[in-house]
Amino acid sequence: MNIGVLKIYLRLPENTSLKGKRQVIKSIIARVRDRYNVSIAEVGDQELWQLATLGVSCVSNSSPHLNEVLSKIVDFVAHSRFDVELLDYEIEILPGP
Template sequence: MWIGWLEFDLLLGDVHSLKAKRSIIRPIVAELIRRFSVSAAETGDQDLHRRAGIGLGAVAGERQHVVDILDAAERLVAARPGIELLSVRRGLVRSDDF
């Protein structure tokens, strides 16, 4: 079993409240879950208006399948209008590594 994850650090555009921030982040998280059948959530900078962290986890039997999911998810977030992708941290391990 292969386990992969991404941690996105995002800078949001013209956002002046946490409510406005949620209206941007929730659809991104929902689309990641729907399109890629992954676990995803807002994971960082929850008290800041213009910064956000999103974490994503994927599990599959084949390494390449996990890599393909992570690559596609990263492209989706990077192409999203109104946000700037500051950084992405990626991890990939095999269950036997633990």
């Protein structure tokens, strides 16, 4: 069993309030969760209205499969119509016992 962990660093250039940020982030979280069946949450920059950090995790027997799924999530967020700018991302695959 392997665990895939993804951190996505986003900038919301059009955003002007925490309320607006929450709407955008909730939409991203819901669509990623529904489309890829992964765990996802906002894990950083919660008090900053133009920055967000999302954490994603999933489990699989195959490391290449984890890398593929997490890479697809990065592409989905980066090329979607969420009005966000992808600043950076980190993918880590943790091998199981």
